[in-house]
Amino acid sequence: MSLDAHLVRLHLQSPDPAALAAFYARCYGMQQRVIGQTHLCEGPLRAVHMSPGQANQLHYALWACNSQAAWERLCAKTATLPHVDLSGFSDLPQGALGLRDPQGLCLVFVPPQAPPAPTQLASPLPGATNQHFAIRTQQIETLLSFYTEQLGFTLSDRVQDDSGKLTACFLRTEHLHHCIALFGAPVNCFDHQSFETPNWADLKDWADHMGRLRTEIVWGVGRHGPGDDVFFMVRDPDGNLAEISAEIETCASDRPVGIWPHEERTLNVWGKAIMRS
Numbered sequence: 001m002s003l004d005a006h007l008v009r010l011h012l013q014s015p016d017p018a019a020l021a022a023f024y025a026r027c028y029g030m031q032q033r034v035i036g037q038t039h040l041c042e043g044p045l046r047a048v049h050m051s052p053g054q055a056n057q058l059h060y061a062l063w064a065c066n067s068q069a070a071w072e073r074l075c076a077k078t079a080t081l082p083h084v085d086l087s088g089f090s091d092l093p094q095g096a097l098g099l100r101d102p103q104g105l106c107l108v109f110v111p112p113q114a115p116p117a118p119t120q121l122a123s124p125l126p127g128a129t130n131q132h133f134a135i136r137t138q139q140i141e142t143l144l145s146f147y148t149e150q151l152g153f154t155l156s157d158r159v160q161d162d163s164g165k166l167t168a169c170f171l172r173t174e175h176l177h178h179c180i181a182l183f184g185a186p187v188n189c190f191d192h193q194s195f196e197t198p199n200w201a202d203l204k205d206w207a208d209h210m211g212r213l214r215t216e217i218v219w220g221v222g223r224h225g226p227g228d229d230v231f232f233m234v235r236d237p238d239g240n241l242a243e244i245s246a247e248i249e250t251c252a253s254d255r256p257v258g259i260w261p262h263e264e265r266t267l268n269v270w271g272k273a274i275m276r277s
């Protein structure tokens, strides 16, 4: 059975969280506030938090279960795993469940949430919601086993080289094709986060918005093979990729796992790709 949860937000570490917050507020249409050392950027159904730390690393990733039954299933499934003490995570709600993956990434889950109050912005942009993120890892097989077997994520697609070695994989927690992607790489670090906008016309409006800000598109416009989503990416001041995507595949629960070759055309069926290995 699917884990049945959705990504709510990421919390990034940064040597200059104020500069990072200014970037996301400007480029992704969010309002900023500061609580202690944490900068919070929040917009309609999207948010990203940041606090002091090493660049290109996540402090945590937060998911909300879509039903009380899903929350209870997750709590039961993870009861024997070590839990993270979240008392020092001041921007998390009470009662959150914290776990660490084998690479040390903090994964936080909360019960079903009431819809947030609408956030008013001075210049409305098309909708875009936190949808997925990706990490680079030296332990891709170990992480794949952890996410699927220990947490209940579902493998949507795998990318493999000519020898059958896994080089990337895409995992879902509900009907959308992936909420996390793992890229085999020489380093362990954060890769990108994506904000999903409703359609192609809205993606164009986001690209025009980046153009007006003179924020360069560094990859795309393209279409990913796994997920079938159209996309473009910019870079934040720490060098993290940040994506706008649309049209991500909706998966039936019995969808077979897809297998893709390790080549640029898999990551961008329209042409060039950023290869992580």
Ligand SMILES: [Fe+2]
Pocket (backbone or CB within 6 Å): 132, 134, 192, 193, 194, 243
């Ligand atoms: Fe992505």
